[in-house]
Amino acid sequence: MDKETKNITDFINQKTGKNTGFLIPENYFDELEDNFTSEITIRSLSKKEVFTTPSNYFNTVENTILTKLDITTSKETKVISLQKRILQFVPLSAAAAVLLFIGLNYFNTNNTNTFDDITYTEITSWYENGYGETNNTDLATFLESEDFEDDFLTSINDNNLENYIDNIDEATFINEIE
Structure with a gap:
């Protein structure tokens, strides 16, 4: 009879497209212990709120920090112009280039070909x-x-x-x- 039952279940499984009657997710037994302990831990936690914040705390926190740091937004910054500094060095660099050119030509005159x-x-x-x-x-x-x-x-x-x-x-x- 056992053989008949097996044949009947195989026939039904072929017609329905299922191999077994019950299905479990893959790695179910590997993760079962972790899932069980995490569920117990969550249930043991208290449901009352431990930390509280004052009313309108998140709306006023930015202003509170800025007043404690005493930063004024209207502080004027000093701007140093790079154009003036560069223009101061242009005549100096031109004079140095002219002197270098004259010096190189003066000291290379001993190489005369005949x-x-x-x-x-x-x-x-x-x-x-x-x-x-x-x-x-x-x-x-x-x-x-x-x-x-x-x-x-x-x-x-x-x-x-x-x-x-x-x-x-x-x-x-x-x-x-x-």
């Missing part, structure tokens, strides 16, 4: 980067005839000259002609 300090590679890179332009008359004034050796023109053979002309870029050649 033409002897310039190297051949610096001059070459200057002309290669397009910073200088010269023509034949300018070169002729600076170069003396002694700078050229007599065998300079005879040392160029025809094969080297043909290779130079064959390998030259046409755009470069046109630029040299102009």
Whole structure:
């Protein structure tokens, strides 16, 4: 019979969608003792009011505190203008900047460069980067005839000259002609 009862309850539970007949909240037994003791504590407290406040206490508390502190709201505060202070330092800072500029330029005059300090590679890179332009008359004034050796023109053979002309870029050649 026990088996029949179990089958009947399982059938009813399937039709109703319930697993058991009774439901309890989750963690009910874990919190039961705490709930029970807190209920007993609340019931044991007295119901009479222990603390009382005077009538209109919360309406007048702010004024009472202010009168005890003796703070007057009409006290005038002194305002210091920052604009006047800043304008006092503007001429001073301008004079300091001028003195600093003059001093730095005066003490850095011992660094003078001469033409002897310039190297051949610096001059070459200057002309290669397009910073200088010269023509034949300018070169002729600076170069003396002694700078050229007599065998300079005879040392160029025809094969080297043909290779130079064959390998030259046409755009470069046109630029040299102009």
